Amino acid sequence: MKIAIASGKGGTGKTTLSSNLASYLAEHREVVLTDMDVEEPNSGLFIQADLKHEEDKFKMVPQWVEDKCTLCGICQKVCNFHAVIQLGTMIMVLPELCHGCYACSELCPESALPMIPKKMGKLIEFRSDNLHFIESRLDIGEEQAVPLIRQTRNYIDKTFPDEVIKIYDAPPGTSCPVIEVTKDADFVILITEPTPFGFHDLKLAVETMRKLDKSFGVVINRDGIGNNDVMDYSEAEKIPLLAKIPNDRIIAEFYSKGQLIYKEVPAFRHELDGIIAYIKTLKDLKQ
Amino acid sequence: MKEIVVISGKGGTGKTSLTASFAYLGGEDVIVADCDVDAADMHLLLEPDFEEKEDFYSGELAYIKQDQCIRCGKCAKVCRYDAILTIHNVFTVDSLSCEGCGYCARICPTNAIINRKPIAGTWYISNIKTGSIMVHAKLGIGADNSGKLVAKVKAEAKEIAEDEFKDYVIVDGSPGIGCPVVSSLSGASFVVIVTEPSVSGLHDLKRVYELIQKFKIKAGCLINKSDINPKLTEEIETFLRIENIEHIANLPYDEDFTKAMTNGQTIVEYSNGHLKEMIDKSWNKIKQLVTNN
Ligand code: SF4
Ligand code: SF4
Ligand code: SF4
Ligand code: SF4
Numbered sequence: 327m328k329i330a331i332a333s334g335k336g337g338t339g340k341t342t343l344s345s346n347l348a349s350y351l352a353e354h355r356e357v358v359l360t361d362m363d364v365e366e367p368n369s370g371l372f373i374q375a376d377l378k379h380e381e382d383k384f385k386m387v388p389q390w391v392e393d394k395c396t397l398c399g400i401c402q403k404v405c406n407f408h409a410v411i412q413l414g415t416m417i418m419v420l421p422e423l424c425h426g427c428y429a430c431s432e433l434c435p436e437s438a439l440p441m442i443p444k445k446m447g448k449l450i451e452f453r454s455d456n457l458h459f460i461e462s463r464l465d466i467g468e469e470q471a472v473p474l475i476r477q478t479r480n481y482i483d484k485t486f487p488d489e490v491i492k493i494y495d496a497p498p499g500t501s502c503p504v505i506e507v508t509k510d511a512d513f514v515i516l517i518t519e520p521t522p523f524g525f526h527d528l529k530l531a532v533e534t535m536r537k538l539d540k541s542f543g544v545v546i547n548r549d550g551i552g553n554n555d556v557m558d559y560s561e562a563e564k565i566p567l568l569a570k571i572p573n574d575r576i577i578a579e580f581y582s583k584g585q586l587i588y589k590e591v592p593a594f595r596h597e598l599d600g601i602i603a604y605i606k607t608l609k610d611l612k613q
Numbered sequence: 614m615k616e617i618v619v620i621s622g623k624g625g626t627g628k629t630s631l632t633a634s635f636a637y638l639g640g641e642d643v644i645v646a647d648c649d650v651d652a653a654d655m656h657l658l659l660e661p662d663f664e665e666k667e668d669f670y671s672g673e674l675a676y677i678k679q680d681q682c683i684r685c686g687k688c689a690k691v692c693r694y695d696a697i698l699t700i701h702n703v704f705t706v707d708s709l710s711c712e713g714c715g716y717c718a719r720i721c722p723t724n725a726i727i728n729r730k731p732i733a734g735t736w737y738i739s740n741i742k743t744g745s746i747m748v749h750a751k752l753g754i755g756a757d758n759s760g761k762l763v764a765k766v767k768a769e770a771k772e773i774a775e776d777e778f779k780d781y782v783i784v785d786g787s788p789g790i791g792c793p794v795v796s797s798l799s800g801a802s803f804v805v806i807v808t809e810p811s812v813s814g815l816h817d818l819k820r821v822y823e824l825i826q827k828f829k830i831k832a833g834c835l836i837n838k839s840d841i842n843p844k845l846t847e848e849i850e851t852f853l854r855i856e857n858i859e860h861i862a863n864l865p866y867d868e869d870f871t872k873a874m875t876n877g878q879t880i881v882e883y884s885n886g887h888l889k890e891m892i893d894k895s896w897n898k899i900k901q902l903v904t905n906n
Pocket of ligand 3: 689
């Protein structure tokens with residue numbers, strides 16, 4: 327079972343929810359928590375676990391072999407991303423722009439552009455009892471999150487059997503990185519704040535999930551601030567409201583120190599229980 | 614004309630509320646660019662009138678014309694993104710997976726594949742309640758190229774500022790360190806980083822600053838909710854000193870941030886007290902830093 331935790335806008339409590347939910351679930355069963363926000367991975371700050379495994383992640387980019395090149399210009403023409411350009415008698419590859427489609431490499435008549443691996447980031451795996459934690463981190467200067475997310479998903483599918491619960495902490499927004507994370511999730515939790523910003527971004531996230539044909543529910547964080555728009559909307563749209571996490575300065579303070587909140591705040595744990603109960607009904611439906 | 618970019622690395626630090634407040638204080642002198650195109654929220658505070666609107670086309674999307682396809686399977690073989698779906702020997706393109714590399718169309722023996730330009734988003738030019746103009750956008754769902762839309766919004770804002778002899782463009786930047794942020798930062802005169810004293814706030818501040826250094830742009834930092842964790846606030850202040858980042862101000866944890874937002878107002882309109890004064894001072898300091906730069 328794969329559960330993605332996403333939100334239209336950042337800072338609504340995605341990481342708080344995913345790290346707490348995963349740790350809480352791990353008290354009784356095996357869980358894999360993955361920080362898929364590869365641009366700003368943060369979950370690890372809340373998880374204490376031992377390093378198990380580390381590997382560099384590579385993307386494939388072409389490398390120019392000058393001796394073989396006849397300067398025919400095909401490579402520049404076929405690259406839709408302007409990542410290969412011809413400058414006088416030189417072919418230049420701009421790895422940050424390359425999407426690794428292989429077109430230039432395979433269409434080069436002289437085989438003068440072999441694909442070579444280039445490091446784009448790192449995958450780190452930690453473990454503490456039942457909780458596996460995986461973090462992927464994009465190198466600074468790398469602009470594309472999607473290839474690293476894709477490889478991270480593959481790693482998890484390969485490493486952990488289906489019955490293990492997998493929780494993905496998704497990047498914020500509704501563009502390609504979020505799609506890449508939520509694509510194969512069985513259930514998506516959208517977390518939002520009951521404010522105009524939260525409401526506006528929730529609507530975009532809901533639109534996205536509907537387009538992807540996902541089953542999803544909403545969690546309201548910092549309940550009590552703002553207004554009732556999110557509640558009314560969820561009700562009108564028949565979106566299950568999974569939990570309402572109260573607005574409490576204490577929670578913000580525990581969070582700021584990197585502490586797990588469910589251990590300290592019973593009301594928070596109670597909300598997690600509600601989410602877990604809901605997820606269990608889903609599983610029953612599927613079987 | 615100076616371009617001030619406000620970013621935060623991590624979300625939820627109050628970046629947009631503060632940017633809108635600066636825009637409000639700057640009034641007619643400031644053209645606003647909302648470059649957080651993935652979650653554009655500034656319009657909820659600044660009452661734009663959406664006067665001009667234009668679709669933004671970007672990238673490509675492969676499409677297979679079934680009547681020309683001879684089902685040879687070559688396209689599926691070359692596609693590195695598993696975007697060609699084969700169901701009962703019928704080949705179609707999964708538009709959410711297609712990267713628009715165009716490779717399949719180049720090798721299709723019957724030219725059955727065409728590339729379409731999808732609408733990646735819409736951008737707007739609006740008059741706003743500050744008496745000035747805002748350029749903003751809405752990214753299409755699952756759209757690629759948010760970096761290009763960011764670049765478009767910024768370029769438009771800049772052009773308007775130059776045409777109308779405005780002093781400042783203030784940019785609400787995108788989160789993360791990927792292409793949208795890179796587009797937000799390029800060409801900036803000064804970066805304001807909004808952070809908060811949490812372990813993730815500090816972590817993201819360091820990461821985003823590493824990126825800023827690559828652009829060699831001068832930066833200043835606002836620590837919001839600074840009283841939530843005084844120890845970490847101190848740690849952030851030390852980091853700022855070491856890295857020679859201007860420390861603009863510490864702001865308190867204040868429910869007025871959300872109350873103002875719920876009212877559809879900037880903080881400086883909603884709050885009259887101490888908070889307004891501090892934001893006022895911050896804006897003056899930013900202007901000073903930008904001018905001295
Ligand atoms: S396609 Fe190959 S031979 Fe032609 S210019 Fe490019 S690298 Fe050189
Ligand atoms: S692999 Fe594709 S994206 Fe990369 S340089 Fe070659 S043609 Fe361009
Ligand atoms: S390469 Fe062209 S002809 Fe062959 S299966 Fe693909 S679309 Fe059809
Ligand atoms: S354009 Fe590229 S990504 Fe899209 S279907 Fe064709 S080969 Fe695949």
